[in-house]
Amino acid sequence: MPPTDPARAATLSDVAQRAGVSIATASKALNGRGDVAPGTRRRVMAAAEELTFTPNAMARGLLAGRTGTVGLLTSDLEGRFVLPILMGAEDAFGAGQVNVFLCDARGDAIREQHHLRALLSRRVDGIIVVGRQTDPRPSLGQELPVPVVYAYSPSDDPRDVSLTPDNHAGGRLAIEHLLACGRTRIAHISGDPTYAAAQDRVAGARAALADAGLDFVGEPLFAAWTEHWGRDAAAMLLERHPDIDAVFCGSDQIARGVLDTARDFGRDVPGDLAVIGYDNWEIVAANARPPLTSIDANLQQLGRQAAQRLFEAIDGVATESGTRRLPVRLVIRGSTIAHR
Amino acid sequence: MPPTDPARAATLSDVAQRAGVSIATASKALNGRGDVAPGTRRRVMAAAEELTFTPNAMARGLLAGRTGTVGLLTSDLEGRFVLPILMGAEDAFGAGQVNVFLCDARGDAIREQHHLRALLSRRVDGIIVVGRQTDPRPSLGQELPVPVVYAYSPSDDPRDVSLTPDNHAGGRLAIEHLLACGRTRIAHISGDPTYAAAQDRVAGARAALADAGLDFVGEPLFAAWTEHWGRDAAAMLLERHPDIDAVFCGSDQIARGVLDTARDFGRDVPGDLAVIGYDNWEIVAANARPPLTSIDANLQQLGRQAAQRLFEAIDGVATESGTRRLPVRLVIRGSTIAHR
């Protein structure tokens, strides 16, 4: 006998009726609670199977006071940085029976507020706010009935919990790698100087250079995070300072432009000139000629950690607030060290 | 007087109590239903405001038999094609008070089944299945209690509703553009030949060539969707058939590799050799030298349409089943037509 009405999802009472027991007994049998006679339990299970019974999570959540859902509030899905974070979070939650509401505010504060209301109305157990830059963003406030974790863009309120990549350490790491490769005449080309990312990376790089008693050759060049700018800046640089032996670039795209210009100038990479990028954007870095050494911000891991922190907060574990900067990682390819 | 317990979300009965009315009256006042005295309504609204009352969507859904949620079941978030579709769908739903559960199956059938159960348990009103290739995928089956729309990867069951880009038309469009540019000696380099996308595009291209009484110069070359393959294939091609005047590439990445090799061979693009890509992957196409003319599959639109179709199905509108192929679009940049 097939389900009565395939269009309507079966309910517990359907199962109970079919098994000839009460709703309460059916519930216990299915959830393994209380004492249920083995035979009864089997009958209930069979009935549930036949009806392809799927418990109604809403009804359950209504009772439990928890929904087992979280909201992912992103400011911009297009952004290259959001996706890996989202994957990491989805991954961490997926394992724990939690489902994710995805909301894209498209960088619009009104829309964000709208989505926030919707999420609260859905009674999500917590919210992760994913930004598209590492610059601080306005806090959602302290008055929310659920915990919030900020990922990538930290909140501007130190009472919030924020996770962001450590760009300062990334700048340092890049320079230390170049130094380890024997380079000493290092220049810097980066993106939009109003980005905290640009400032933090150059600061970290400068600190590392200072530790070695060095400084950049020429002033760091800032403009845009694009391949085009990388090409132009590299041309300026190679004309003005032909003696440089390495370029630290603020993004992989910039680095790729630099590689192009270096080739036009007849410079050999990495023999004559080492180039290091930032972000480890696989599609850009791995396909460059030569493949690009880069700094990876471990974004997927960041997403996982954000989920982890949110879990803790939901479970009432007191999480330390403030902005936590997560370690980054060096990915070595052919643009800084030659194959042998 | 602040909310009693900021940690706990306010309930309708809290509002009613504070306004000194019954729960039912509060409900009517807030939803604009029935006849409520203006003064009473104001008192209720004020109370709701003060408590930042947010109606519990679960309780509401339990009653209404609808949740106002849909599931987005993707096989692979990493994929470049999933994101725009997802954005389009999220966009279309966002306007209609619907929220989206995102589930990433990571290309694993078990995990997909798991997520499907979860979505049904959440009583989503419908599901969109987003694949990563245009090859047909196994149907989720006809027994589901909610409507399903397949996007990008069509279902292998014609009783399902599927939306996929028209790759055949894309291949045709690419060739017609090259012909319009006055090219006649056209070669083809594409990716993995086991992909339907590769086959459909080449078939469409061949049809367009045949209409003009032409055929490809040399046999189309298939291997991988990578820049690297594009470089290698172009080298082979330019050596064997130096007289070609255009290359139709199966992907933007391949095209980009072709551009690199053309430059190495001293060929002028587009003067001497026109190159057209596929996918219009902005980051790849726009940054190429010269910027790459490409075919855009309108994926965001596809996502919106999938949402639209799902809406209709949810509302009981009889949607025609089968696979619908959506039109693609030509994006002209500098690799096929020179600036003047």
Added chain:
DNA sequence: CTGTTAGCGCGTTCAA
């Protein structure tokens, strides 16, 4: 105009 009543589907007492 307002309040009382009856569920939506489920888990959890507590009697029987």
Added chain:
DNA sequence: TTGAACGCGCTAACAG
């Protein structure tokens, strides 16, 4: 071991 009764938060009938 089983089942009747209650309530999670809300809306839709009705009755007052």
